[in-house]
Amino acid sequence: MREAEEREIFQNAVDRRLSGLQENPFLAQRIMNAEKGEIKPMKKKLTLSMVLVIVLLLIAVTALAVALLSPKEIVEQVAVPVAQSNEQENYTYEELAELIRALNENGITLDEGSKIMRAFQAGHGYWEKDAIHEICLSAFGANKSTWSIEQRYWYGEMMVAIGAWDSNIYMLPEGDDLTEPEARRLAVDALKKVYNVDLPTETNEEWLIGAGFGSNYYDEGDDSYWIVEWHLGFSRPEKPDALVYDVSFDRHGENIQTEYHEEQEMDERALKLYTELMTIASKEKEAMEKYGEIMYFWPDEVKVEIYGATGLPYAIPEQAQTDQAMKDAKRFITEKYGQDALANLGDYQVGYLFQKLDDEEDIETKMTQLMWDIMFTTDPEFLSDGYRVQFQRVIDHETGEENIVDVIVEHANLGSG
Amino acid sequence: MSNVKGPDEAQNPNFEELVAQYQGSVLRMCFLYLCDKTLAEDAVQETFVKVYRGLNSFHGQSSIKTWIMKIAIHTCYDMNHSGWFRHFDRRITPEMLPEAAVPFEERDEELITAVMRLPIKLREVILLFYYQGFSIQEIMDSLGVSQSTVTGRLKRGRDKLRGLLERRDSDA
Known part of the structure; x- marks a missing residue:
């Protein structure tokens, strides 16, 4: 479409849809009169109560000026x-x-080893939701399960405000919902009934208790649904991430579900696997030191040697396979994020993981699956920008058909948040 | 534009004519820039106060419309960068738009909200180019940025508008 036509469409759309904006018919006269001094700007007489209000406002403003902002306020205001x-x-x-200057000026320092600080010190940007997440971890506690329901709710609101979440999954109980003390009592009673254990309702030296309230999604195939529920987890303070018991029930205390996660002894087979994994971990560490932390950018041979040892079908792709995969991945990025997504990224690098499941000889399947996980980023050290594309190319050797399935295209960050 | 007279001859109707001629267009542009009706009305008033005060120094280096819109866009820019404004929640929904006084098409509303959702740097270029009909050179002069910046922002803004509208069209 020619520019003139585009302009006409644009101007007509604005003039029609914003036709309700009211012009001020006296604007010119008012300005001229005011500028000539015929109409002075209205000066209000100061009453005693207004003076008092002004004094109070001044005190509040002065107090704000000297008070340091909390991490929450910095998230909200910066x-x-x-x-x-x-x-x-x-x-x-x-x-x-x-953002970091605002934190520092208010006496808040983030751990130098945190990803956000490492990205900053390396001269990179950082994902917004992950940055806010790290500030919250620093402010509310490194173990998210210990955050209060108010903190979780507020965090969710911030995620919605920056567009990272469509809606806040965390909620605050209201109306007929169980209150938090009621929910804690119910959870402890349920665990007593099912497992005959005496647990506290509040965190103590032996038990760490986290309570969450919000909407959870249950994927049950055709019967998938959302439910608003309480979720309480009980873990040991020394292993806060390892749940021992957890309980969930709906907002009114119905549909109680309890679970006990047994702390099993390692059997011989597990021990062998553990030893193997430790060997791999040691090689992995060496590779990280040599090639960087993000394995997508390691040489193919290193990836195959290290991860092939875990039993996964890591392989070295043929050049033609790689070329085709890059073409496919770029197409998927363009489809999701627009024609200029990669161009706007600038001088990016490409790293990938490749696995090949070859059942060509298998009588039943006779298929080859090429599994790609490709990263496009200008920052292979921290993945602070770019895109990640995962897909499988399935080759059916009986029919000769090739299909691409399970395509996932997303921003390149591997962080949580 | 030699017939435009300044504050010394404030009784001259030309200032009133300018306000009558451009107020609506300035108001709608300020609304699209600031995404707030009250702020837009303030910006319009401030723009025309500056126009009134500046008429004597306007020597026709550009068209009077270009000059007024340049003042308007700078006024919006200043308001947008004031500390107070930065803390507004500026998520855009069609409900934020004022009632229309004339019939409009659904596409009009989609375009308006898409423009209001653009990042400010892209939005101002799009407004000047498409709504005010400015040339690239006029936008460069108004915003004090280079040609490549204007064309780059224009392209990105145009792509974003097209993308949004195309997606909605295909959804429908």
């Missing part, structure tokens, strides 16, 4: 507005610097 004002899902280096 991290979220900056995230909302840019067009990407990651902070640029400059924006990240602004």
Whole structure:
């Protein structure tokens, strides 16, 4: 479409849809009169009560000026507005610097070894949702299960505000919902009934208790559904991430489900596997030191040697397979993120993981599956930008058909948040 | 534009004519820039105060429309960068738009909200180019940026608008 036509469409659309904006018929006259001094700006008489209000306001403003901002306030006043004002899902280096400066000026320092600080020190930007997540971990506790329901709810609101989540999965109980003390009591009673254990309702030296309230999604095939429920986890303080008991029930205390996660002794087979994994871990560490932390960018031979030893079908792709996979991956990125997504990324690098399941000789299947996991980023050290594409090319040797299945295209960060 | 007279001759109807001629267009542009009706009305008033005060120094280096819109866009820019405004929640929904006074098409509303969702740097270029009909050179002069910046932002803004509209069209 020619520019003139586009302009006409644009102008007509604006003029029609915004036709309700009311012009001020007296604007010119008012300005002229005001500028000539005929109409002075209205000066209000100061009453005693207004003076009092002004004094109180001044006191409040002064107090705000000297009070340090909390991490929550910095997220609300700096991290979220900056995230909302840019067009990407990651902070640029400059924006990240602004955020870290705001934290530092308010006496908040993030762990130098954290991913956000390492990205910053290396001159990179960082994912907005991961940055806010790390600030929250620093403010509310490194173990998310210990966050209060209010903290979780607030965190969810921030995620929604920056567009990382469509809606807040965390909620606050209201109306007929069980209160948190009621939920804790119910959970402890249920575990007593099912497992005959005496557990506390509050965290103590022996038990760490986390309570969450919000909507959970249950994937039951055709009967998938959302439910608002309480979820309480009981773990040991020394192993906070390893749940021992957990209980969930709906917002009214119905449909109680309990679970006990047994702390099993390692059997001989597990021990052998553990030893193998430790060997692999040692080789992995060497590779990380030599080629960087992100294995996508390691040489093919190293990936095959290390991860092939875990029993996974890591392989070295043929050049033609790689060329085709890159072409497919770029197409998927373009389809999801637009024609210029990769161009806008700039001077990116490509790394990948490749596995090959070859059942050509298998009488029943006679298929080859080429599994690709490809990373496009300008930052192979921290993956602070770019795209990740995963898919399988399935070759049916009986029919000769080739199909691409299980395509996932997403932003390149591997972080949580 | 030699017939435009300044504050010394404030009784001259030309200022009123300018306001009558451009107020609507400035108001709609400010609304699209600031995404807020009250702020847009403030911006319009401030723009025309500056126009009134500046009429004596306007020597026709550009068209009067270009000059007014340049003042308007700078006024919006200043308001957008004020500390207060930065803390507004500016998520855009069609419900934020004022009631229309004339019939409109669904596509009009989709285009308006898509424009309002653009990052500000892309939005201002799109507004000047498409709504005010500015040339690339006029946008460069108005915003004080290079040609490559204007064309780059214009392309990105145009792509984003097309993408949004295309997606919605195909959804429908």
